[in-house]
Amino acid sequence: MNDPFTPGLLTRLEESPRKIALLRASRIGDFLCATPALRALRLALPDAAITLITLPMLREIAQRLPYVDHVVEFPGYPGIAEQLFDARRATHFLCEMQGEQFDLAIQMQGTGVNSNPFMLLLGARTTAGFVRPGEGAGLLDAALPYPEHLHEVRCVLALTSFLGVPDQGEDILFPLHAEDLQQAERLLKDAAPPLIGLHPSARDEARRWSPDRFAATCSTLLQQYGGTVILVGEGQERELGEVIARQIDGPCCNLMGQTSLLTLGGVLARLAVLLTNDSGPAHIAYALGTPTVTIFGASSPILNGPLHTGPFRAVIHEVPCRPCGYAVCPIGNPCLQGVSVEQVVEAAKGVISLR
Numbered sequence: 001m002n003d004p005f006t007p008g009l010l011t012r013l014e015e016s017p018r019k020i021a022l023l024r025a026s027r028i029g030d031f032l033c034a035t036p037a038l039r040a041l042r043l044a045l046p047d048a049a050i051t052l053i054t055l056p057m058l059r060e061i062a063q064r065l066p067y068v069d070h071v072v073e074f075p076g077y078p079g080i081a082e083q084l085f086d087a088r089r090a091t092h093f094l095c096e097m098q099g100e101q102f103d104l105a106i107q108m109q110g111t112g113v114n115s116n117p118f119m120l121l122l123g124a125r126t127t128a129g130f131v132r133p134g135e136g137a138g139l140l141d142a143a144l145p146y147p148e149h150l151h152e153v154r155c156v157l158a159l160t161s162f163l164g165v166p167d168q169g170e171d172i173l174f175p176l177h178a179e180d181l182q183q184a185e186r187l188l189k190d191a192a193p194p195l196i197g198l199h200p201s202a203r204d205e206a207r208r209w210s211p212d213r214f215a216a217t218c219s220t221l222l223q224q225y226g227g228t229v230i231l232v233g234e235g236q237e238r239e240l241g242e243v244i245a246r247q248i249d250g251p252c253c254n255l256m257g258q259t260s261l262l263t264l265g266g267v268l269a270r271l272a273v274l275l276t277n278d279s280g281p282a283h284i285a286y287a288l289g290t291p292t293v294t295i296f297g298a299s300s301p302i303l304n305g306p307l308h309t310g311p312f313r314a315v316i317h318e319v320p321c322r323p324c325g326y327a328v329c330p331i332g333n334p335c336l337q338g339v340s341v342e343q344v345v346e347a348a349k350g351v352i353s354l355r
Contacts, residue, residue, distance in 0.1 A: 007164065032172045106127075199275070230252075276294055297335045298326055
């Protein structure tokens with residue numbers, strides 16, 4: 001019997017897999033970080049039919065990827081927080097997936113504590129994925145201890161490399177089309193350049209810089225460069241955007257809740273600079289090469305920031321407890337409190353594009 005911790009699963013299979021299921025039901029930032037691994041797998045197995053299981057909110061983006069053939073919506077599963085769990089829907093989904101008779105299922109969803117049981121229920125002939133460091137492989141045919149100290153891009157690439165797939169570069173992909181840019185143009189037609197983007201939210205409180213400081217930063221940049229502040233984010237954040245807009249001394253356009261993720265990409269591509277917490281829009285901006293200033297609180301730029309040089313700046317205040325897993329900081333967010341308006345203004349001046 002083969003040791004599941006031995007690299008090179010694909011070289012040991014009697015036949016190259018014809019049908020592959022991939023589980024990556026992560027939110028937009030982590031999803032984009034998986035695109036280099038998807039690219040590598042596609043080029044290594046050009047004749048395989050690859051089905052990607054991902055969040056409903058990412059379906060349109062996933063369908064544009066040239067690396068997958070089919071996209072199905074993750075139905076939710078106990079312990080995987082990204083999607084609400086509906087038992088009947090999940091049962092129906094798993095029956096459908098078992099009917100596909102996949103040759104290989106690959107779990108790209110964290111340490112596998114909850115995602116491996118879901119992946120095993122797909123009924124694939126061969127299974128592979130991450131496991132928690134120090135634990136056994138369980139029922140997996142190939143298991144890689146989750147590399148906790150790697151950048152998320154390299155973490156997922158470590159799994160495909162472990163399976164025997166050569167790397168094909170680390171560039172992340174956001175599949176932007178002409179219609180996304182056109183829709184962005186319509187939304188921004190009355191905004192005077194330069195466009196100073198602002199995404200003031202983040203999933204966890206421990207990643208959110210002060211709205212007052214964001215407003216002060218934008219006011220300073222408007223005073224120096226003119227232009228318009230463009231607020232972006234989800235619909236439930238719109239009220240926050242209105243509060244910040246009232247504090248900014250200058251023109252603002254609040255697009256929170258008015259864009260799909262794809263149109264958001266078109267907006268971000270037009271910006272002279274984006275000011276943001278570590279969040280999904282930051283990763284979209286990295287993929288598009290948009291000048292970006294990212295403020296890091298609980299998370300780490302080493303693990304979650306831009307992977308390569310570009311018009312990107314990470315602003316941090318050094319604390320010994322970063323990174324941490326807290327959604328709400330128990331000691332008052334010293335990592336965020338220590339980041340000053342002056343630091344963020346200077347970072348923005350270093351990357352802003354005034355074309």
